[in-house]
Amino acid sequence: MSESFYPAFAILAVDDEAAWLRSVSLTLERAAGITHLLTCQDARRVMEVLDGNDVGVVLLDLTMPHLSGEDLLGRISVEHPDVKVIVVSGMNQVETAVRCMKLGAFDYHVKTEEEDRLVAGVLRAVRMQELQRENGEMTARFMSGELRNPEAFAGIVTQDRTMLTLFSYVEAVARSPQPLLVTGESGVGKELVAGAAHRLSGLPGKLVAVNVAGLDDAVFADTLFGHVRGAFTGAEQPRRGMVEEAADGTLFLDEIGDLSVPSQVKLLRFLQEGEFFPLGSDRPKRVKVRVVAATHQDLAAKERAGMFRRDLYYRLRTHRVRVPPLRERREDVPLLLDHFLGEAARQLGKKKPTPPKQLAQLLMTHDFPGNVRELRAMCFDAVSRHRDRVLSMDAFLEAIGRHGNGAHPAAEEGQNPFGVVERLPTFDEALELLVQEAMRRSGGNQTLAARLVGISQPALSKRLKSYRR
Template sequence: MSEGSAAAFGILLVDDEPAWLRSMSLALERSAGLRHVVTCQDPRKVMEILAGDDIAVVLLDLTMPHLSGEDLLPRITTEHPDVAVIVVSGLNQVETAVRCMRLGAFDYHVKTEEEDRLIAGVLRALRMQELQRENVEVATRLLSGELRHPEAFEGIVTQDSTMRTLFAYVEAVARSPQPLLVTGESGVGKELVARAAHRLSGCAGKLVAVNVAGLDDAVFADTLFGHVRGAFTGADQPRRGMVEEAENGTLFLDEIGDLSIPSQVKLLRFLQEGEFFPLGADRPRKVRARVIAATHQDLAAKEQAGAFRRDLYYRLRTHRVRVPPLRERKDDIPLLLEHFLEEAARSLGKKRPTPPRQLAQLLQTHDFPGNVRELRAMVFDAVSLHKDRVLSMDAFLEAIGRAGEPPPGEAASDRNPFAGAERLPTFDEALELLVREAMTRAGGNQTLAARLIGISQPALSKRLKAYRR
């Protein structure tokens, strides 16, 4: 459980033995970091406490004066069905345990059991409560479609409905201590989504970003977990790792799909236990940090191929979002164009140029394999070359042309649209097909279509009139 989760979920201990209440309160705080613990010696006050405090789990003794736990149990489960009740008895009786489970108890433990088993049971109950609340929150946000904190996403320029749904989901799971997996092609803005999730998380710590691509096992361990003095040759001073830097905050691991199997094992231990070993250390350290991972790779396919651990994959994808590529939200291109024009002019110290009316249409004909990052680079390049009041389209046409070129060394016949055709079209037929395709891509705009195929607008207009005869 994270610090935020521990604060959000209250635990009520009900027992007439003060010594047990004290020892269990200390054990929950010491072993599990659970500090929101309420104790009650009088079972007659339990319903009043539940009505006034945010209690998620009740540890209920069965044998108490005035009101037995077995009589109190059905009242709690009926009036507070969202509260998990763990029965704690001094007797190991199967019949009593079965009866309590039928009355709605979440679990049954004997006081003489090892303390760790009872604490593990409390953590299981808290995890269930956490998932239930998250499911309700996600369903509510997605159905309403409203954002409570739209300012968290101000760095993402969009009017796309899919992106709005993504925002609602991120807002709903932002406070969860469980990992969030952000997938999508390179350049779609995965780190912006991670930053928005951190901003909404309420975490007191900072967001620490680490790109794990290309890190071998030793470098990964040192980067994430640090080292103690003398851990290896040259380690004259201890070094804090990124995990400790992100304490009580968010650790953003970019390109998680490139992580080696040995490094995956180390990361899995941290996710499961909340602890790690700095290089050269013989004792583990505990740190609470929410993990957000991002990748452009298909982790499911890598897991099937044995290149990514199944247990880590399912651990990371507790919450997951896919950021759609720019070609799936082309209505955002005019907005992004205006945004990047402002940003480029400000960054380059120039007056914002006026884009031609056909520019947005031209850009919408391009698939943008580099996504938003590619569009931004195009705009910055064009603005850096800009001299007149109206922005020239030449830089964009050149960039789009280069993007459509085949890789170096590819044979010309491989990219010839007529290669392998059973019958070659005549010159006039081929030209008509080219003109009609240009008009389709330009959305019927003759000026833009003429630019796409490198002829003048009057020449294109003359061709179109001839085709209508």
């Protein structure tokens, strides 16, 4: 397992008792996975430590020699207002607690309390600090309007403004330990967004992808959490699950909307506690892993219908992006066409063909129900059939004819588009409307418009001239 620190910022424990510092360090690491911890026994050195380190949370004792905790709390509040200070005192006094809160303390705990309460308080402070830093990071990114690491998105071909804004958001939240939910129709490239988020995360571990669609509860648990020897018949050797494989990295859960309710419970517990039980084991394991989930389904609708747990839904959507379908970014079609023709030529060992000038315009009239994946398949099919220097449009026309136009239900096979019209147009009116629509979709290109309506270019030109009279 790769060694890393959690959280990204340090937690500073201040107390003149070395034994308590050792105890709280072990408790936070064992119970919360917190390993980024600094300790200080001399209250006079605290400000020096804060000035020289990125500290997000301070655990502060009140009764110390040389400098009291209350005096130190006041200085921290003034000089480091972003730092969350949790007072941990041996005195259970309401007046003292009220004074500390007025001085700017985030929380107040008594040393004799159960350690679980202190751990929960520290985790609340860590989460608050993470959210504030993420918000500040996102604001700075959006204000600048520029990507700091555009190379992370090199695999996503686009010039669309919505996509570039999506990149800025992913870049801003990439280092957050909280889950990222990526939604969008099938074929839009959700896995590419997950890969970019992992590359930007700075995590030393690897990206591990799991498609959870169709996994029953037992297979899901074994796939994610592994098993010990003898956990079930045939389990002759222990096996690490995908969670451990992704330790200190990113776990990408694709098709999360298909997860069964029992499996949702197991996933929720892991996200909340950061620990899991391999099948057949009663000893929990703890790992740090960033979860990115993706789905083409409407999780909000599934949650309302009782098919997806509300607590898991809101846990997963801490950060979320929607990848737009290709029909909402048609300007990307020429770029993607050129990219996929080159990719297909390389993989098939051919010279990259020259596409006809009308091809990109033709494809921009199609709504691509299969999105980018559909366009890629079209290009590979066309290049595999290519023989001459100029690429034939026939493969694309056949594909568009087979798939139809997914955005217009009225145009589905077997359904009359005039069935919902109150007054039927005359034959000449219908033909004129058809020609006008073909010219609109082709961007004024008569050759392409003629192909769309199945007539010759001279015949179309003749009709257009007659309409202008």
